[in-house]
Structures are given as C-alpha cells and as structure tokens.
Amino acid sequence: MDPRVVDAVWQAIEGHLPPRPPKTHPLGCHRPRIPDRDCFEGILIRLVTGCSWDVAARLCKASETTLRGRRTEWLAAGVFDNLVEEAISAYDRIIGLDLSEVAVDGSLHKAPCGGEGTGPNPTDRAKSGWKWSVATDLFGIPIGWVIDGANRNDSILLEPTLQTVAARGLLLDVETLHLDRGYDSNLTTQRCQGLGLTDIVCAKKRTKGTAKVKKPLSLGLRWPVERTNSWFSNFGQLRRNTDRHPEQRLGQIALAVALILTVKLVKWAKRWTD
Numbered sequence: 298m299d300p301r302v303v304d305a306v307w308q309a310i311e312g313h314l315p316p317r318p319p320k321t322h323p324l325g326c327h328r329p330r331i332p333d334r335d336c337f338e339g340i341l342i343r344l345v346t347g348c349s350w351d352v353a354a355r356l357c358k359a360s361e362t363t364l365r366g367r368r369t370e371w372l373a374a375g376v377f378d379n380l381v382e383e384a385i386s387a388y389d390r391i392i393g394l395d396l397s398e399v400a401v402d403g404s405l406h407k408a409p410c411g412g413e414g415t416g417p418n419p420t421d422r423a424k425s426g427w428k429w430s431v432a433t434d435l436f437g438i439p440i441g442w443v444i445d446g447a448n449r450n451d452s453i454l455l456e457p458t459l460q461t462v463a464a465r466g467l468l469l470d471v472e473t474l475h476l477d478r479g480y481d482s483n484l485t486t487q488r489c490q491g492l493g494l495t496d497i498v499c500a501k502k503r504t505k506g507t508a509k510v511k512k513p514l515s516l517g518l519r520w521p522v523e524r525t526n527s528w529f530s531n532f533g534q535l536r537r538n539t540d541r542h543p544e545q546r547l548g549q550i551a552l553a554v555a556l557i558l559t560v561k562l563v564k565w566a567k568r569w570t571d
Contacts, residue, residue: 298341298345298556299560299563301563302556302559302560302563303338303341305559305562305563306380306552306555306556306559307334307337309380309383309384309555310337310371310376310380311333313374313375313376313379313380313383314333314371314374314376315370315371315374315376317330331358331359331360331363331367332358333367335357335358335359336357336359336363336364336367336368338356338357339353339354339356339357339359339364340353340364340367340368340552341552342356342357343364343534344532344533344534344535344549344552344553345532345533345534346533346534347532347533347534347536347537348533349539350364350365368545368548371548372544372545372548377547377548377551377552377555378548378551380551380552380555381551381552381554381555382465383555384554384555384558384559385438385439385440385465385554385558387558387562388438388558388561388562391562391565392561392562392565394434394438394440394467394470395434395435395436396434396435396440396467396470396471396472397435397472397473398434398435398472398473398475398518398521399432399433399434399435399440399462399471399472399473399474399475400432400433400474400475400476400518400519400521400522401430401431401432401433401455401458401459401474401475401476401480401522402430402431402451402476402477402519402522402523402526403428403429403430403431403451403454403479404428404429404431404526404529404530405418405419405420405421405426405427405428405447406426406427406428406429406447406530406535406536406537406538407421407424407425407426407536407537407538408425408426408427408447408537408538408539409424409425409537409539410425410538410539410540410541411425411541412540412541412542413541413542413543414427414444414445414446414542414543414546415427415446415447416445416446416447416448416449417446417447417448418447418448419447419448420447421447425447426446426447427444427445427446427447427538427546428444428445428446428447428449428454429442429443429444429529429535429550430442430443430444430445430451430454430455430457430458431458431522431525431526431529432458432459432461432462432522433521433522433525434521435518435521436521437521437522437524437525437528438525438558438561439525439554439557440462440465440467441458441459441460441461441462441463441464441465441467442458442461442550442554443457443458443461444543444546444547444550450479451477451479451480452479452480452482452484452485455476455480455485455488455489456488456492459488459489459492459494460492463492468492468493468494469493471494472496473496473497473498473518474489474494474496474497474498475498475499475518475519475522476497476498476499476500476519477499477500477519478499478500478501478502480499481499481500481501481502485497485499498518528553528557529550529553532549532553534549535549535550535553
C-alpha cells in the first residue's frame, strides 16, 4: 500500500483517538506504552492480509493482546466511525459524490469462527458466513452499508442499507436506484417509495412459461457496486472474517472504506504531477 495513503489515514485517525489513560503504578515502574501508530499498523496488516492477530503482532512492535485491546478501545471511542465519516465528507468536498445513479447489492463471505451476526452460507454448503449490503454512487463510492448473517436475504437488508444513506443526509439526492432481480417484489417498491425513491431500475425475475423462459430485463448501472464488492474482497479480513462480533466487522469495513477513499484522493492530488 502506498505509504502516503497509510500516513494520511493515520493522521486522520490520530485526531480521533481517545486520551491516553494515566499511569497509576505507585512506583512508576510501568512497561512503556506501545505507540498508537504501531498498533494502527498491526490492525492495518491484519485487515489487508487477513492474517491472525499473532502474525500481525510479529510484523509490528505490539503484542497480540495489545493489538486486540487497542482495537477494542478505539471501537468503543468511535474512532473508525468518525474516520469514515471524515473520509466520505472529504471525498464529497474535493471530488464530489455523483448520486444520480445509485446501486445496492449484497455479498456473501466466510466467517469460519461464527459468532454474532453470522449464519449458514447458502452458497458454501451452509458453512458459517456473513454478508454486507452496500450502496454506492455512480463511481462505486460506498455511501451506506449494513451487515448480517449470510442467510439473510438481500431484499430484507435493502431498507436498512438505504437508511444508513439517509443518516448521512444523502438519500434525498438519489435520483435513480439500480437493483438486481433478487430485489424484484412489490414489497421492495413499497419500501423504496416509503423512503422517497420512485425511480427504481430492477431486473425482473425469470418466469417459466409453458413455451419458453422469459429473459430478464437489463441490469442497468449495477457494475459500480459489483466493483465495490471486489474492492472490499481485496481485504483479506473481509473476505474471510474471523471476528465474532458485528461491531468489529463494521469497524473493519469503516477502515476499508477510509482506505479506498484515501487512495482515490491521493490519485486525485497526483493527477497533474504523474
């Protein structure tokens, strides 16, 4: 990963870190506190490669216990949530979100350790898995997402996904919503209309007739969200998640989104020099 991207994300994270706990040992003989930057690098290594905490600890200057503790501390302080909101806001201010065409889709992945928010994966012989549902703008920039077990239907996650978009104040700017045939139902239309979305492009389900099988309609502009799912899948810990709690997975997605947007902002800054 480009060092400029890592440095930029770290500088953003540094501004959201909680204050360090005071030293309480009466003799002052504490072990030195591992710098937050070293812990960030360990968390980043694990996210990108999908390795275990033990391997990530060997590749940075922190122990496995320290990495886990620092990750939990930052989750409780909302560091990753604040980071991703800052990244989306910066991208919108500098480059600009294009909400004329928005697509939503889900993606199934492995969760071999199980835990809360996982379920039997219907595409992986009912092994434990999880799913994210993400909404993107015309160029694949994530603007809202939710997670659930792999057995959860995409259409059920549509409304919560759009509500996360609304929570960022972006839903009113959405002009056209693109969905695949897994969302094709009257209930989907009602849910979208209840959120103020009336222009919906949804591929129709295949219906078997007596003479022939009708072909589905065009999928519309759904390729940006498919590409975003591919971006997410490049992160090893998202592709095969070993955490057991939803807030930990959401923190990983938030950090992944911040990295993706920072890469794009760095490329934008270099457009006149390369």
